[in-house]
Amino acid sequence: MSRSKNLNSSPPAKSRVIQVCLFLGRLFLLGVVTLVLLIGVAWAFGALWFDFPFSALRRPLAAAFGLGALAALAFELGAIDPSLPFAELRRLSYIDYRARDADDDPTFSSLIRKGLPGIP
Numbered sequence: 343m344s345r346s347k348n349l350n351s352s353p354p355a356k357s358r359v360i361q362v363c364l365f366l367g368r369l370f371l372l373g374v375v376t377l378v379l380l381i382g383v384a385w386a387f388g389a390l391w392f393d394f395p396f397s398a399l400r401r402p403l404a405a406a407f408g409l410g411a412l413a414a415l416a417f418e419l420g421a422i423d424p425s426l427p428f429a430e431l432r433r434l435s436y437i438d439y440r441a442r443d444a445d446d447d448p449t450f451s452s453l454i455r456k457g458l459p460g461i462p
Contacts, residue, residue, distance in 0.1 A: 423460050434459050 410432075417428045426434070437454045444453040 426459060431459055 440454045
């Protein structure tokens with residue numbers, strides 16, 4: 343009797359856990375590659391065709407988050423002292439220069455508030 347080879351036989355199958363791990367690893371790698379490509383394409387389109395104002399990233403947080411509009415609304419609602427016009431009140435309340443001058447001073451908090459409207 344001759345032995346016939348079974349053509350349907352295959353090498354032993356990998357365990358199910360190894361197959362799932364390999365699948366998840368490939369899926370993760372595909373996700374990372376896709377993300378890198380998407381970021382690269384977005385950067386290329388942004389750099390080539392759009393004039394993104396990078397100086398906007400250097401604006402103060404108040405301007406970036408629209409806190410000037412919030413202050414104007416508070417002024418209109420009477421939550422801020424209406425004895426001065428809003429533009430004048432805003433100009434007098436600007437403390438950036440005072441904060442830079444008093445940077446290392448131990449009384450920093452009181453120095454930047456000195457002379458502000460509504461604060462003695």
